[in-house]
Amino acid sequence: MGVSLRDVAVLAGVSVKTVSNVVNGYAHVSAETRAKVEQALSQLAYRPNLSARNLRLGRTGVIALALPDLTAPYFAELSRFVIDAAAEHKWIVVIEQTDGILDRERRVLDGVRDHLVDGVILSPLAIGVEELAARTDAAALVLLGERIHDGPADHVAIDNVRAARDITDHLLALGRRRVAALGAQDNTASGTAPLRLAGYAAAMAAHGLPQRLAKVERFSRAEGAAAMSRLLAAPEPPDAVFCFNDLLALGAMRAILAAGLRVPEDIAVAGLDDIEDGRFSTPTLTTLAQDKAELARAAVRLLRRRFDEGPGRPPQEVTVGYRLEVRESTAGRVPARAAPSGPRH
Template sequence: MGTSLRDVAVLAGVSVKTVSNVVNGYAHVAPATRARVEEALARLDYRPNLSARNLRQGRTGVIALALPELDAPYFAELSRFVIDAAAEQRWLVVIEQTDGSLERERQILDGVRDHRVDGLIFSPIAIGADELAARTDDTALVLLGERIHDGPADHVAIDNVRAARDITEHLIGLGRARVAALGAQDSSISGTAPLRLAGYRQAMAAHGLPEIVATVERYHRADGFAAMTALLEGERPDAVFCFNDLLALGAMRAVLSSGLRVPGDVALAGLDDIEDGRYSTPTLTTVAPDKSELARIAVDLLKRRIDGRAGYAPQEVRAGYRLMVRESTAPAG
């Protein structure tokens, strides 16, 4: 094991506690003593043992970030911001992947205690609000990007309904009449899918247009590809709002490989603003959630929960977003 306070204390000819005081920046230490201790600290290259410190303080300095899958670009990009925001609190982030499985999500929710993390930022897919509310654990919890009705925990997300309505309005504004929604889900009760669908419906209803809805299992390129291929076989839509960018990129591939043009024959829009969509051909119109803001708010909420053990009511916070119009919905197409 490395050098401990004791080692430094011996070298500096001072008590262990005094060294601790210097390390922690305690005010009343005589300049001469402080200098001597700092000299010794430097000489022995002292690093505090976090296990011991945490044991003593009942904190671990580690938070968990639980999300469906790290290799979905949206979550990877989001993770980066969460890690950066957490670093400012001097927190480490461990990442847990649920693969969207209910069982894994239960484990996470139940099992964070095993790892003794101070808090959890959770982006659930499968688990329901009731189950969330029923948890006995009192570890600080913040829900990210998932609307849980009357949630039992702090929650941060963009306004999914409004964002979906905005982008659908944009498609309608191109003069397209057969605007489809791609990404509805049968299973999910608590997910974002119903919200985005609701936004789509509001826009379609406002213009008296017929709804065309394609459902998917998951939110990967492959699902978008399959759903779009199916859509093309029926009465073809001339615009499609895909519930995330991966679906849109899969759909784009399907349209293009069927010999049709984007946006000439079919305009496409997504949601997430992952980097891929800025370099696809054509580039992808999308809604860009402010990921940095999402992450920062999530970390702030968590910090407040962890610090003030007071049980104030769960907060609901909205992060901003922007509409990014690109080639896949260019009017001239």
């Protein structure tokens, strides 16, 4: 503690100005010099006086990222991208898990009012448009995800209706006709589920096919498995299932395989989110990959613009791209590589 830029400069054998350039992330420092300075910074355990700099700007240098559930890999992966994007502005990200509880979402927003954080990126489940609009501090808020469109704050998301339609079209293009949607929810007023359902419904209607729905309360593996078991018990089970996220799809695959059926030969399965789990499952999971890095970058960019331009600018909607990742759970497995000899017994 109490290490100064001068101490670092002496140890690294460079000027104080050079140390300052490295600490502030300026580009015009040679890689060699930068390495020397960074080693000295590390050796002396130098900590930049962020507080002083931010006080000058009237800021804390901290933003809050509020997500419903960190144990959902989608949100955990998104967190990493937000941390990376915020680091480019030298912002620290503190993460709060709301569990979609209204009071916790409110508390995160209070952090802006109380100057504990400069801004909030919120994936809202419970809080309503009216309450958000009534908040005088909403200027430093970016909404992430599907809950609230055309609301009182900046908003980043993918086009969920089109995404869901693309996935359903992929299953139909395989020749499947008894395509089920797994993930509809009863509180259809909110969340991504109604949007994904609408995309599925449009694709089925375009082919004159009836809908088959399996409802869930939460997007989890366990609910995916349970809902799939109900579909399997129906008089005419589906030959393909579009699950509204990858966790549901991984649960559904487990139920199908445990019932002695094959994926995709008997039932093709597709998810949405492209979480890492689905790249290592057997079969690997066909999914729709939202550009999570760009979602995070766009959210941070919008927050940055709010800081710079203030609350006057009207709320902005940013729609981020996606791509269909066709894998074994719909396309079938590639032939196994030649098995190495030996390990049988």
